[in-house]
Amino acid sequence: MKFVVIGGTGLIGSQVVRGLRERGHEAVAAAPSTGVNTLTGEGLAEAVTGASVVVDVSNSPSFEDGPVLEFFATSTRNLLAAEAVAGVGHHVVLSVVGAEGLPESGYLRAKVAQHELVEGSSTPFTIVQATQFFEFVGGIADSGTEDGVVRMAPVSFQPIAGEDVARVVVEAAVAAPVNGRVEVGGPERFRMDEFFRAVLAARDDPRGVVTDPHARYFGTELTDRSLVPDDDAARGEIRYRDWPGRVPTAE
Template identity: 65%
Template structure:
């Protein structure tokens, strides 16, 4: 089965391509690096020829509110239009847990707009809602610190997951029948966000101090207790714990 992976050269997409190929699928990575641009439509017709499934794990180069909204609306609209013409039978998209709870946050609002376009399209679909990735931990800490020696973090619930397990779920979902709905995935450990980063920075050998701040912003807004975690029992949990992941990936 031919499966085109939009964003297939990135963190999640490249792993999904590898996993699909190991199971005998014709997995084709598609990104601006391979001559496929969903914002302009360049290369879409050619890469989708003969495709049964499309996975979209692409992301906006800018997280500024209007820019990210424009990216997901334009990219997803172009992609769905091209898929319909090509006769694609299953659209799989990766998004974030609880986008519908915080439409006041620009990035969440943009992902929510993406989901709506997919749900309203005639193409059968599956939405994979994931919590934050281990791989983005350092970036999250850096953005919170804003160049200083203090890292303000809110004491809200946090349940990050390994990118490898996200890729595996996306690949399995693409190889199966369309859900015409959504699934949620999260890491195996639920902790407080400030405590997670306090331990993470210590493990990284990072001298910056994590400061507990209920008003600290994430994605430009104050987070509530359960904004970043799925409801109890609502998600499939990964198996890789952060300490184990860090032991294998900490040097990256």
């Protein structure tokens, strides 16, 4: 079978391509660097010709409200239109757990718009919604920093290794479309403020962590269930304490 991985040269996409190839499939990494641009449509028709499955793990180059919505809406429309012409039988897209419940986030509003386009298309689909990646922990801490301290809400947090996300995406891609959503989170659930306090200490980061129930996560306040999947969701296998990148190493 031919699989086309949109965003196939990135953090998750490169691992998805490798995982599909290890299973004996033809996997094409599609990205602007390989001549495929979903935003402009360049190279898209050629890339999806003959594909049985298209996996979209691409991400917007800008997280500002307007550009990120333009990216996901336009790219998804272009991709679905090309798939319909090519007769693609399964569209898999990677998204975020809890996106619908955080409408104050422009990025997550854009992901919801993407969901709606995929769900309204004629192509059978699977939406994989993952929790926050271990790889993004540093960026989350930076986003919550004010006046030299990190403000974090005392809510549930269930991050996952990118490697585990890629594995679940591969499993979804080789399976039949569910025409619905699959959730995946990390193997452990933490309290967010306590997690970041321990992580920063392990990294010898001088910033303190302040517990703040009103701390905003990329522009929005959180409830205890905002960032975690349902209890019956799939779980990753790699624990944070065993993840090689948990403490940055000197170059």
